[in-house]
Amino acid sequence: MKKQQFVCTSMIPYPSGNLHMGHIRNYTINDVICRKMGIKMFMGWDSFGLPAENFSISKKKTPKLCVKKNIKSMKKQFVDMGYDIVWNKEINTCNRNFYKITQFIFCKLYKCKYIYRGKCISYWDKKDKTTLSKEQIIKGRGWRSGSKVVKRFTKSYFVNLKNSFLKSIIKDIKLSNWPETIKKKQINWIGEEKGYVIKEYHLFFNNIKPFNSLVFSFNNLVLIKKLTKVKKQLNNIISNKNIFYKRNDFIYFVGYKIVYKKKLPVFISDNINFKEFYHPFVLNPFSNIRFKRKMKRKILLNLMFEKGFNTNEIFFKRKTTYKILDWNISRQRYWGTPIPTIVCKNCGVYQERLKNLPVNIKKVKLNNNSDIIKVEKTVINCHKCNCLSYRETDTLDTFFDSSWYFLHYFCKDIRKSKPLDIYIGGEEHSILHLLYSRIIIKILNKIKIVNFKNPFNTLIIQGVILNYSYYYFKNGVKNWIRKINKPKKEIKIYKKLTKMSKSKKNGINPYKYIKRFGVDTLRMYILFIAPINKNFIWNENKIIGCYRFINKVLEFFRNKKNYYYHHHLKYNKFIIKKIEEDINLCYKNFKFNILVSKIMTEFKILKKHNIKNNNVLEKFLNNLYPICPFLVKSINNNFKCQL
Incomplete structure (x- = not known):
């Protein structure tokens, strides 16, 4: 068969076992374009991640067995729909030959300092028992579980999004042949902020206009608690006033200070976005959330409490910063690409040798009484000092897998790949999969692994198919049900028009x-x-x-x-x-x-x-x-x- 040069493909599905109408719309569009052009479709499976692991636990089977069975079922449905697919180019992200390349990419990025291991505030999903990136939080809840997330101090791996890199990304977005709605969403999410910096205090703020409150912004929960002498929540301080937006989490009232001859309330918070406050004066001691250990507590205490902060005596310098956080790619779950690093007490954390890849997924036995698959640490001898060490137990976010998978359609060696000609998918992925793909491809271009910057030449955004879904609340958590499967007890059932999905149980069998x-x-x-x-x-x-x-x-x-x-x-x-x-x-x-x-x-x-x-x-x-x-x-x- 002659090698196909033009590639038109859709976002690969999670192998849930059944196609619903949303899938049918996506892949029918793909098939029609391909048939008209006289080419074939490509297909793959986004097999790793929380949905597959949670499904396997509910079925009391290993994720590998569940994924294999579901893929077999869905392949038959694709054939029944008449989709003309090149099955010998099929991709499966949980295949060891595939995640070997994922680990190779991780190691290259880790070596070039585009990935680092750090300790900071993370968003923790209590139901799925893992950290999430900020992009996976929707209205304070996990994008999959719907459970309210909490913030905790954890060690994680991050993709380092430097200021100069983000500036280049925004330029690429503007020049790309993508729908304007997607480009606007991505640029807004990156959130370029132009303001001023006080260099000697490592403080950044976005305006010097008249203001009614003073907010110091941190991205370090421990430091916040150290700095807050008066640990009273905002509601308790100003419960009878309406000039401030009321919040409970990590916003502390410190006291009052004279600024521009005005007595202003001072708050400390971990949140960078302060649009909720009434004309705030925002200062970020980390200067784009990345200043970490250089700033001493004493400097801020002097600034805030002893000297009183007189803006007339401070030298301002213009600075551009960005709201987007470094991408947290660690997940504390079993079913994902193993992170190929070794943790040693003497030598620290370092990447596995490339010749030893892939680091395979451990075989586990399911515990029927547990709602999570627990993985024991793999103890090995350190490659450097020969002391006892262990392999990293965290796995990679499934979006790291899907950020590059399409390169595999062209050749097993991703260095010989090229951007997709046409890519089809939903708008809901604009600041998740589509943004992550752009970031990873851009980094691969910078370290000379690929010779292009844009992952997709043409992006087709499809609308979603809506259907009524039904749910009820139990202990404050939404429980989605099918219309016919109402709870036995008399519970109030809510009706909502939403996107067809398996999680909301409103998909229609084609x-x-x-x-x-x-x-x-x-x-x-x-x-x-x-x-x-x-x-x-x-x-x-x-x-x-x-x-x-x-x-x-x-x-x-x-x-x-x-x-x-x-x-x-x-x-x-x-x-x-x-x-x-x-x-x-x-x-x-x-x-x-x-x-x-x-x-x-x-x-x-x-x-x-x-x-x-x-x-x-x-x-x-x-x-x-x-x-x-x-x-x-x-x-x-x-x-x-x-x-």
Whole structure:
């Protein structure tokens, strides 16, 4: 088989075992584009991570067995949907040959100081029992578990996002051929802040305008507690006033200070974003959260409590900083790429030798009474001093795996890869997968492993399919249920329109419609119902229109099985030609809902004028083929029409 140079692919799925309509929309768009271009789809499985591990624990089986079974089931569903996939290029992130390259990338980044091990405040998901990155926190809750996160002081591995690097990333985002909505979200999330720095005190603040409160911002919980002489929460201090935004977590009232001859309340916090306060004067002692150990406690105490902070006597210097935090890639769970480092009391933490990769996942026995798979430390001799040491027990965030996987489609050696030509996925990944991919590819470019900066040349954002989901609260936690599976007790059930997902139990099984209407009807409807970048509510009553159209096409060709000769009837050739041009333009611009409408219009003309010209009919079938491959192949086989 000749090597395929042009690659159009979609975001790979987590192998949950079943496809739902959201998957069908994503991969049907991909398949239609590929069939029109005469190329094949690529497919892979995002097999690592919390969903797979939690699912395996619920089934009392190892994650490896569950993933293997689910992949087998989903592959059959992909085949049933008629997706033309190159299965010999299939990717599985939990395959040791794959995560060997993930570990290779980690080691290269660690060696070049783009990854470091540090101790700072982390977001801890109490339900999933692991740290999360800031991007995985939605309204104070874990993006998967829905549980409220807490902050704790932990040792983790981070991708180092330097100021100069982030400035370069923003420039790349602006120049990329990506949808403006995605570019805007990524730039806003990085959060460029222009302000002033007081060099001698290592303080950064974003304005010198009149203000009504003074806030010192830290990213170190231990230091905050040391600095707070009066550990009273904000609610207790100003419970009867409305000029301040009230919060409970890590905001401490320190006292009052005279600034610009005004008596202002002083607060200490770990939160950088202070838009909630009423005209605050924000100072960050870490100057973009990265100043860590140089600043002494005494300096701040003198500044805040003894000298009173007179802004007229301090030298200001302009500075640009960024709100985004270094990416926390550590996870305290079993099912993930093992972090290839060794921890030694004498030699510290260092990476494994490249020749020893991959560091394999340990085999474990499940404890039926535990809600987590526990992994014992692997004790080894230190490579440097030969003393007893141990392998790192943390695993990599699954987004680290998915940040580069598409490079594997081109070649096993990622140094010979190139950016994807077309990439398809949902907007909800704009500050997760899509931003992480951009960061990792940019770093790989800087350390000369790849020769490009943008991971994807063209990005197609698809809207989500919405469906009603149902849930109830138990001990303050949302419990999602199917409509038919209501709790036995009389509990209040809430109804909400959300994206189809397995976690919310509102996905729809495609086989229900495949059995009734056929695969081609479902493919056509999913494209016809809305523009690909728009959300829509699933409505099974409208699918019947596509089913009737397909039957009319089949009946039309069945009645003309003896027409295969050039026979010219009078019809308006210019109308047909104009429709053909519109159809080609729709394919080119990915306007598939209009495309289906144009194909239906073309068919009406063919039927109305009883056209029997081979060239015209074959062009119609060629236009229809990417959307309805089974129908066109059936016409071809039964009525001997050559495509």
